[in-house]
Amino acid sequence: SQTIHQWPATLVQPVGSPLSLECTVEGTSNPNLYWYRQAAGRGLQLLFYSVGIGQISSEVPQNLSASRPQDRQFILSSKKLLLSDSGFYLCAWTVVRLTGQVNTEAFFGQGTRLTVV
Amino acid sequence: QQQVKQSPQSLIVQKGGISIINCAYENTAFDYFPWYQQFPGKGPALLIAIRPDVSEKKEGRFTISFNKSAKQFSLHIMDSQPGDSATYFCAARSSNTGKLIFGQGTTLQVKP
Known part of the structure:
Protein backbone atom coordinates (compact mmCIF):
# COMPACT_ATOMS: atom_id res chain seq x y z
CA SER A 1 0.00 0.00 0.00
CA GLN A 2 1.04 3.56 -0.54
CA THR A 3 2.19 5.66 2.40
CA ILE A 4 3.61 9.10 2.85
CA HIS A 5 6.06 10.10 5.52
CA GLN A 6 6.60 13.65 6.59
CA TRP A 7 8.88 14.90 9.32
CA PRO A 8 9.36 16.42 11.73
CA ALA A 9 5.86 16.71 13.19
CA THR A 10 6.61 19.93 15.01
CA LEU A 11 9.43 22.41 14.71
CA VAL A 12 10.31 25.64 16.47
CA GLN A 13 12.95 27.70 14.71
CA PRO A 14 14.35 31.19 15.29
CA VAL A 15 14.01 33.91 12.70
CA GLY A 16 16.88 33.79 10.24
CA SER A 17 17.62 30.12 10.70
CA PRO A 18 17.51 27.60 7.83
CA LEU A 19 14.73 25.09 7.25
CA SER A 20 14.54 21.63 5.77
CA LEU A 21 11.34 19.58 5.76
CA GLU A 22 11.38 16.19 4.14
CA CYS A 23 8.64 14.10 2.62
CA THR A 24 8.94 10.61 1.20
CA VAL A 25 6.39 8.41 -0.51
CA GLU A 26 6.31 4.63 -0.53
CA GLY A 27 4.42 2.17 -2.64
CA THR A 28 4.15 4.13 -5.86
CA SER A 29 6.39 5.42 -8.60
CA ASN A 30 6.49 8.71 -10.45
CA PRO A 31 3.92 10.45 -8.22
CA ASN A 32 3.07 14.11 -8.49
CA LEU A 33 4.26 15.72 -5.27
CA TYR A 34 3.00 18.87 -3.56
CA TRP A 35 3.83 21.16 -0.69
CA TYR A 36 0.94 23.06 0.86
CA ARG A 37 0.87 25.54 3.70
CA GLN A 38 -2.07 26.00 5.99
CA ALA A 39 -2.00 29.17 8.04
CA ALA A 40 -4.12 29.32 11.18
CA GLY A 41 -7.79 29.53 10.26
CA ARG A 42 -7.06 29.57 6.56
CA GLY A 43 -7.21 27.18 3.69
CA LEU A 44 -4.56 25.16 1.96
CA GLN A 45 -2.19 27.26 -0.10
CA LEU A 46 -0.26 25.41 -2.79
CA LEU A 47 3.42 26.31 -2.55
CA PHE A 48 5.17 23.92 -4.91
CA TYR A 49 4.38 20.96 -7.04
CA SER A 50 6.54 18.51 -8.93
CA VAL A 51 5.76 16.08 -11.72
CA GLY A 52 9.20 14.46 -11.74
CA ILE A 53 12.77 14.47 -10.48
CA GLY A 54 14.25 17.96 -10.63
CA GLN A 55 10.97 19.42 -11.93
CA ILE A 56 9.60 22.02 -9.54
CA SER A 57 6.89 24.59 -10.11
CA SER A 58 6.50 27.44 -7.68
CA GLU A 59 3.03 28.77 -7.15
CA VAL A 60 3.70 31.86 -5.08
CA PRO A 61 6.76 34.08 -4.63
CA GLN A 62 8.15 33.51 -1.19
CA ASN A 63 11.04 32.79 1.06
CA LEU A 64 10.90 29.05 0.43
CA SER A 65 12.26 26.64 -2.15
CA ALA A 66 11.65 23.00 -2.98
CA SER A 67 13.71 20.21 -4.45
CA ARG A 68 13.05 16.69 -5.64
CA PRO A 69 16.34 14.81 -5.64
CA GLN A 70 14.67 11.40 -5.97
CA ASP A 71 11.43 10.16 -7.47
CA ARG A 72 9.71 9.75 -4.12
CA GLN A 73 11.45 12.45 -2.10
CA PHE A 74 10.34 16.05 -1.84
CA ILE A 75 12.13 18.63 0.28
CA LEU A 76 10.99 22.07 1.39
CA SER A 77 13.76 24.48 2.34
CA SER A 78 14.55 27.99 3.38
CA LYS A 79 17.89 29.72 3.87
CA LYS A 80 16.51 32.25 6.36
CA LEU A 81 13.15 31.84 8.01
CA LEU A 82 10.77 34.73 8.53
CA LEU A 83 8.07 35.05 11.17
CA SER A 84 5.50 34.84 8.39
CA ASP A 85 6.74 31.36 7.48
CA SER A 86 5.00 29.94 10.54
CA GLY A 87 2.23 27.53 9.67
CA PHE A 88 1.20 23.95 9.11
CA TYR A 89 3.05 22.44 6.15
CA LEU A 90 1.59 19.50 4.33
CA CYS A 91 3.15 17.25 1.77
CA ALA A 92 0.84 15.44 -0.62
CA TRP A 93 1.00 13.17 -3.61
CA THR A 94 -1.38 12.25 -6.36
CA VAL A 95 -1.74 9.27 -8.60
CA VAL A 96 -3.84 8.79 -11.67
CA ARG A 97 -5.87 5.61 -11.46
CA LEU A 98 -7.25 3.84 -14.47
CA THR A 99 -10.41 2.04 -13.44
CA GLY A 100 -12.54 2.65 -16.44
CA GLN A 101 -12.37 6.32 -15.62
CA VAL A 102 -9.38 8.45 -14.77
CA ASN A 103 -9.54 9.63 -11.20
CA THR A 104 -7.07 11.43 -9.03
CA GLU A 105 -6.82 11.17 -5.31
CA ALA A 106 -4.46 13.24 -3.19
CA PHE A 107 -2.90 11.67 -0.14
CA PHE A 108 -1.56 13.92 2.56
CA GLY A 109 1.13 13.47 5.13
CA GLN A 110 0.45 14.22 8.77
CA GLY A 111 1.94 17.69 8.46
CA THR A 112 4.66 19.71 10.14
CA ARG A 113 3.72 22.45 12.56
CA LEU A 114 6.39 25.14 12.09
CA THR A 115 6.65 28.00 14.55
CA VAL A 116 9.17 30.71 13.79
CA VAL A 117 10.10 32.71 16.88
CA GLN B 1 -5.74 34.27 -7.20
CA GLN B 2 -8.48 32.25 -5.55
CA GLN B 3 -10.03 29.92 -8.10
CA VAL B 4 -12.16 27.97 -5.66
CA LYS B 5 -14.33 29.87 -3.20
CA GLN B 6 -15.83 28.05 -0.25
CA SER B 7 -18.54 29.08 2.19
CA PRO B 8 -19.38 29.35 4.97
CA GLN B 9 -16.13 29.76 6.87
CA SER B 10 -17.68 28.15 9.93
CA LEU B 11 -20.84 26.20 10.60
CA ILE B 12 -22.62 25.01 13.72
CA VAL B 13 -25.23 22.28 13.39
CA GLN B 14 -27.24 20.33 15.91
CA LYS B 15 -26.84 16.58 16.05
CA GLY B 16 -29.11 14.97 13.50
CA GLY B 17 -29.26 18.06 11.34
CA ILE B 18 -28.02 18.62 7.80
CA SER B 19 -24.68 20.33 7.22
CA ILE B 20 -24.29 22.10 3.88
CA ILE B 21 -21.03 23.52 2.56
CA ASN B 22 -20.83 25.28 -0.78
CA CYS B 23 -18.05 25.84 -3.28
CA ALA B 24 -17.81 27.77 -6.52
CA TYR B 25 -15.05 27.64 -9.09
CA GLU B 26 -13.95 29.95 -11.84
CA ASN B 27 -11.80 27.84 -14.13
CA THR B 28 -13.63 25.56 -16.51
CA ALA B 29 -10.55 23.39 -16.97
CA PHE B 30 -11.21 21.46 -13.78
CA ASP B 31 -12.07 17.79 -14.17
CA TYR B 32 -12.30 16.37 -10.67
CA PHE B 33 -13.87 17.78 -7.50
CA PRO B 34 -12.97 16.13 -4.19
CA TRP B 35 -13.89 16.98 -0.64
CA TYR B 36 -11.43 16.51 2.18
CA GLN B 37 -11.97 16.17 5.89
CA GLN B 38 -9.33 17.36 8.34
CA PHE B 39 -9.19 16.79 12.08
CA PRO B 40 -7.03 19.07 14.25
CA GLY B 41 -3.32 18.39 13.92
CA LYS B 42 -3.81 15.92 11.08
CA GLY B 43 -3.48 16.04 7.34
CA PRO B 44 -6.64 16.19 5.20
CA ALA B 45 -8.15 12.90 4.12
CA LEU B 46 -10.27 12.29 1.06
CA LEU B 47 -13.96 12.09 1.96
CA ILE B 48 -15.85 11.93 -1.31
CA ALA B 49 -15.29 13.13 -4.87
CA ILE B 50 -17.21 13.75 -8.05
CA ARG B 51 -16.51 14.16 -11.74
CA PRO B 52 -18.21 16.94 -13.73
CA ASP B 53 -20.25 14.52 -15.85
CA VAL B 54 -22.25 13.52 -12.77
CA SER B 55 -24.74 15.78 -10.98
CA GLU B 56 -24.84 13.96 -7.68
CA LYS B 57 -22.86 11.37 -5.77
CA LYS B 58 -23.85 9.83 -2.48
CA GLU B 59 -21.76 7.78 -0.08
CA GLY B 60 -23.49 6.98 3.16
CA ARG B 61 -24.45 10.22 4.88
CA PHE B 62 -22.31 12.32 2.53
CA THR B 63 -23.62 13.69 -0.76
CA ILE B 64 -22.01 15.92 -3.36
CA SER B 65 -24.29 17.97 -5.59
CA PHE B 66 -22.67 19.34 -8.72
CA ASN B 67 -24.01 22.11 -10.98
CA LYS B 68 -21.74 22.39 -13.99
CA SER B 69 -23.51 25.33 -15.63
CA ALA B 70 -23.34 27.37 -12.42
CA LYS B 71 -19.80 26.15 -11.64
CA GLN B 72 -20.90 25.23 -8.15
CA PHE B 73 -20.76 22.13 -6.02
CA SER B 74 -21.76 21.41 -2.47
CA LEU B 75 -21.34 18.86 0.28
CA HIS B 76 -24.34 17.71 2.28
CA ILE B 77 -23.87 15.78 5.50
CA MET B 78 -27.12 14.13 6.54
CA ASP B 79 -27.84 13.20 10.15
CA SER B 80 -24.77 15.14 11.29
CA GLN B 81 -22.92 13.65 14.24
CA PRO B 82 -20.48 15.16 16.76
CA GLY B 83 -17.79 12.96 15.22
CA ASP B 84 -18.26 14.89 11.96
CA SER B 85 -16.86 17.99 13.65
CA ALA B 86 -13.81 18.87 11.56
CA GLN B 109 -19.09 21.92 14.75
CA VAL B 110 -21.88 19.46 15.44
CA LYS B 111 -23.44 20.01 18.84
CA PRO B 112 -24.76 16.98 20.75
Whole structure:
Protein backbone atom coordinates (compact mmCIF):
# COMPACT_ATOMS: atom_id res chain seq x y z
CA SER A 1 0.00 0.00 0.00
CA GLN A 2 1.04 3.56 -0.54
CA THR A 3 2.19 5.66 2.40
CA ILE A 4 3.61 9.10 2.85
CA HIS A 5 6.06 10.10 5.52
CA GLN A 6 6.60 13.65 6.59
CA TRP A 7 8.88 14.90 9.32
CA PRO A 8 9.36 16.42 11.73
CA ALA A 9 5.86 16.71 13.19
CA THR A 10 6.61 19.93 15.01
CA LEU A 11 9.43 22.41 14.71
CA VAL A 12 10.31 25.64 16.47
CA GLN A 13 12.95 27.70 14.71
CA PRO A 14 14.35 31.19 15.29
CA VAL A 15 14.01 33.91 12.70
CA GLY A 16 16.88 33.79 10.24
CA SER A 17 17.62 30.12 10.70
CA PRO A 18 17.51 27.60 7.83
CA LEU A 19 14.73 25.09 7.25
CA SER A 20 14.54 21.63 5.77
CA LEU A 21 11.34 19.58 5.76
CA GLU A 22 11.38 16.19 4.14
CA CYS A 23 8.64 14.10 2.62
CA THR A 24 8.94 10.61 1.20
CA VAL A 25 6.39 8.41 -0.51
CA GLU A 26 6.31 4.63 -0.53
CA GLY A 27 4.42 2.17 -2.64
CA THR A 28 4.15 4.13 -5.86
CA SER A 29 6.39 5.42 -8.60
CA ASN A 30 6.49 8.71 -10.45
CA PRO A 31 3.92 10.45 -8.22
CA ASN A 32 3.07 14.11 -8.49
CA LEU A 33 4.26 15.72 -5.27
CA TYR A 34 3.00 18.87 -3.56
CA TRP A 35 3.83 21.16 -0.69
CA TYR A 36 0.94 23.06 0.86
CA ARG A 37 0.87 25.54 3.70
CA GLN A 38 -2.07 26.00 5.99
CA ALA A 39 -2.00 29.17 8.04
CA ALA A 40 -4.12 29.32 11.18
CA GLY A 41 -7.79 29.53 10.26
CA ARG A 42 -7.06 29.57 6.56
CA GLY A 43 -7.21 27.18 3.69
CA LEU A 44 -4.56 25.16 1.96
CA GLN A 45 -2.19 27.26 -0.10
CA LEU A 46 -0.26 25.41 -2.79
CA LEU A 47 3.42 26.31 -2.55
CA PHE A 48 5.17 23.92 -4.91
CA TYR A 49 4.38 20.96 -7.04
CA SER A 50 6.54 18.51 -8.93
CA VAL A 51 5.76 16.08 -11.72
CA GLY A 52 9.20 14.46 -11.74
CA ILE A 53 12.77 14.47 -10.48
CA GLY A 54 14.25 17.96 -10.63
CA GLN A 55 10.97 19.42 -11.93
CA ILE A 56 9.60 22.02 -9.54
CA SER A 57 6.89 24.59 -10.11
CA SER A 58 6.50 27.44 -7.68
CA GLU A 59 3.03 28.77 -7.15
CA VAL A 60 3.70 31.86 -5.08
CA PRO A 61 6.76 34.08 -4.63
CA GLN A 62 8.15 33.51 -1.19
CA ASN A 63 11.04 32.79 1.06
CA LEU A 64 10.90 29.05 0.43
CA SER A 65 12.26 26.64 -2.15
CA ALA A 66 11.65 23.00 -2.98
CA SER A 67 13.71 20.21 -4.45
CA ARG A 68 13.05 16.69 -5.64
CA PRO A 69 16.34 14.81 -5.64
CA GLN A 70 14.67 11.40 -5.97
CA ASP A 71 11.43 10.16 -7.47
CA ARG A 72 9.71 9.75 -4.12
CA GLN A 73 11.45 12.45 -2.10
CA PHE A 74 10.34 16.05 -1.84
CA ILE A 75 12.13 18.63 0.28
CA LEU A 76 10.99 22.07 1.39
CA SER A 77 13.76 24.48 2.34
CA SER A 78 14.55 27.99 3.38
CA LYS A 79 17.89 29.72 3.87
CA LYS A 80 16.51 32.25 6.36
CA LEU A 81 13.15 31.84 8.01
CA LEU A 82 10.77 34.73 8.53
CA LEU A 83 8.07 35.05 11.17
CA SER A 84 5.50 34.84 8.39
CA ASP A 85 6.74 31.36 7.48
CA SER A 86 5.00 29.94 10.54
CA GLY A 87 2.23 27.53 9.67
CA PHE A 88 1.20 23.95 9.11
CA TYR A 89 3.05 22.44 6.15
CA LEU A 90 1.59 19.50 4.33
CA CYS A 91 3.15 17.25 1.77
CA ALA A 92 0.84 15.44 -0.62
CA TRP A 93 1.00 13.17 -3.61
CA THR A 94 -1.38 12.25 -6.36
CA VAL A 95 -1.74 9.27 -8.60
CA VAL A 96 -3.84 8.79 -11.67
CA ARG A 97 -5.87 5.61 -11.46
CA LEU A 98 -7.25 3.84 -14.47
CA THR A 99 -10.41 2.04 -13.44
CA GLY A 100 -12.54 2.65 -16.44
CA GLN A 101 -12.37 6.32 -15.62
CA VAL A 102 -9.38 8.45 -14.77
CA ASN A 103 -9.54 9.63 -11.20
CA THR A 104 -7.07 11.43 -9.03
CA GLU A 105 -6.82 11.17 -5.31
CA ALA A 106 -4.46 13.24 -3.19
CA PHE A 107 -2.90 11.67 -0.14
CA PHE A 108 -1.56 13.92 2.56
CA GLY A 109 1.13 13.47 5.13
CA GLN A 110 0.45 14.22 8.77
CA GLY A 111 1.94 17.69 8.46
CA THR A 112 4.66 19.71 10.14
CA ARG A 113 3.72 22.45 12.56
CA LEU A 114 6.39 25.14 12.09
CA THR A 115 6.65 28.00 14.55
CA VAL A 116 9.17 30.71 13.79
CA VAL A 117 10.10 32.71 16.88
CA GLN B 1 -5.74 34.27 -7.20
CA GLN B 2 -8.48 32.25 -5.55
CA GLN B 3 -10.03 29.92 -8.10
CA VAL B 4 -12.16 27.97 -5.66
CA LYS B 5 -14.33 29.87 -3.20
CA GLN B 6 -15.83 28.05 -0.25
CA SER B 7 -18.54 29.08 2.19
CA PRO B 8 -19.38 29.35 4.97
CA GLN B 9 -16.13 29.76 6.87
CA SER B 10 -17.68 28.15 9.93
CA LEU B 11 -20.84 26.20 10.60
CA ILE B 12 -22.62 25.01 13.72
CA VAL B 13 -25.23 22.28 13.39
CA GLN B 14 -27.24 20.33 15.91
CA LYS B 15 -26.84 16.58 16.05
CA GLY B 16 -29.11 14.97 13.50
CA GLY B 17 -29.26 18.06 11.34
CA ILE B 18 -28.02 18.62 7.80
CA SER B 19 -24.68 20.33 7.22
CA ILE B 20 -24.29 22.10 3.88
CA ILE B 21 -21.03 23.52 2.56
CA ASN B 22 -20.83 25.28 -0.78
CA CYS B 23 -18.05 25.84 -3.28
CA ALA B 24 -17.81 27.77 -6.52
CA TYR B 25 -15.05 27.64 -9.09
CA GLU B 26 -13.95 29.95 -11.84
CA ASN B 27 -11.80 27.84 -14.13
CA THR B 28 -13.63 25.56 -16.51
CA ALA B 29 -10.55 23.39 -16.97
CA PHE B 30 -11.21 21.46 -13.78
CA ASP B 31 -12.07 17.79 -14.17
CA TYR B 32 -12.30 16.37 -10.67
CA PHE B 33 -13.87 17.78 -7.50
CA PRO B 34 -12.97 16.13 -4.19
CA TRP B 35 -13.89 16.98 -0.64
CA TYR B 36 -11.43 16.51 2.18
CA GLN B 37 -11.97 16.17 5.89
CA GLN B 38 -9.33 17.36 8.34
CA PHE B 39 -9.19 16.79 12.08
CA PRO B 40 -7.03 19.07 14.25
CA GLY B 41 -3.32 18.39 13.92
CA LYS B 42 -3.81 15.92 11.08
CA GLY B 43 -3.48 16.04 7.34
CA PRO B 44 -6.64 16.19 5.20
CA ALA B 45 -8.15 12.90 4.12
CA LEU B 46 -10.27 12.29 1.06
CA LEU B 47 -13.96 12.09 1.96
CA ILE B 48 -15.85 11.93 -1.31
CA ALA B 49 -15.29 13.13 -4.87
CA ILE B 50 -17.21 13.75 -8.05
CA ARG B 51 -16.51 14.16 -11.74
CA PRO B 52 -18.21 16.94 -13.73
CA ASP B 53 -20.25 14.52 -15.85
CA VAL B 54 -22.25 13.52 -12.77
CA SER B 55 -24.74 15.78 -10.98
CA GLU B 56 -24.84 13.96 -7.68
CA LYS B 57 -22.86 11.37 -5.77
CA LYS B 58 -23.85 9.83 -2.48
CA GLU B 59 -21.76 7.78 -0.08
CA GLY B 60 -23.49 6.98 3.16
CA ARG B 61 -24.45 10.22 4.88
CA PHE B 62 -22.31 12.32 2.53
CA THR B 63 -23.62 13.69 -0.76
CA ILE B 64 -22.01 15.92 -3.36
CA SER B 65 -24.29 17.97 -5.59
CA PHE B 66 -22.67 19.34 -8.72
CA ASN B 67 -24.01 22.11 -10.98
CA LYS B 68 -21.74 22.39 -13.99
CA SER B 69 -23.51 25.33 -15.63
CA ALA B 70 -23.34 27.37 -12.42
CA LYS B 71 -19.80 26.15 -11.64
CA GLN B 72 -20.90 25.23 -8.15
CA PHE B 73 -20.76 22.13 -6.02
CA SER B 74 -21.76 21.41 -2.47
CA LEU B 75 -21.34 18.86 0.28
CA HIS B 76 -24.34 17.71 2.28
CA ILE B 77 -23.87 15.78 5.50
CA MET B 78 -27.12 14.13 6.54
CA ASP B 79 -27.84 13.20 10.15
CA SER B 80 -24.77 15.14 11.29
CA GLN B 81 -22.92 13.65 14.24
CA PRO B 82 -20.48 15.16 16.76
CA GLY B 83 -17.79 12.96 15.22
CA ASP B 84 -18.26 14.89 11.96
CA SER B 85 -16.86 17.99 13.65
CA ALA B 86 -13.81 18.87 11.56
CA THR B 87 -12.59 21.22 8.88
CA TYR B 88 -13.85 20.45 5.39
CA PHE B 89 -12.13 21.50 2.20
CA CYS B 90 -13.47 21.40 -1.30
CA ALA B 91 -10.98 21.18 -4.13
CA ALA B 92 -10.79 21.21 -7.89
CA ARG B 93 -8.23 19.46 -10.04
CA SER B 94 -6.82 21.18 -13.10
CA SER B 95 -7.10 18.94 -16.16
CA ASN B 96 -4.10 20.74 -17.65
CA THR B 97 -1.62 20.47 -14.80
CA GLY B 98 -3.13 17.95 -12.37
CA LYS B 99 -2.84 20.44 -9.53
CA LEU B 100 -5.42 20.44 -6.77
CA ILE B 101 -6.69 23.88 -5.86
CA PHE B 102 -8.40 24.05 -2.48
CA GLY B 103 -11.12 26.22 -1.06
CA GLN B 104 -10.57 28.16 2.14
CA GLY B 105 -12.08 25.49 4.34
CA THR B 106 -15.16 25.28 6.56
CA THR B 107 -14.95 24.49 10.24
CA LEU B 108 -17.95 22.38 11.18
CA GLN B 109 -19.09 21.92 14.75
CA VAL B 110 -21.88 19.46 15.44
CA LYS B 111 -23.44 20.01 18.84
CA PRO B 112 -24.76 16.98 20.75
